[in-house]
Amino acid sequence: MSYYVLATGAAPTSCTSQTANASITEVANPVVYTLSGNSICASAPGTGTITLSNSQTGKTAPPDQP
Secondary structure, X not given: OOEOOEEEOOOOOOOEEEOOOXXXXXXXXXXXXXXXXXXXXXXXXXXXXXXXXXXXXXXXXXXXXX
């Protein structure tokens, strides 16, 4: 199967531009993060905790895709 990128400009010209075939690489889904913690209360600052586990390093996503 072939993939390509098609860009379309805004009106009034609505001009288009298309790339040659694009290379697509399939990868596994990322690991789900686990966020846990206990009560965080403004009247008792510094007493709550938040923990992030199962995080990955070295993984990136385009700025528009978290």
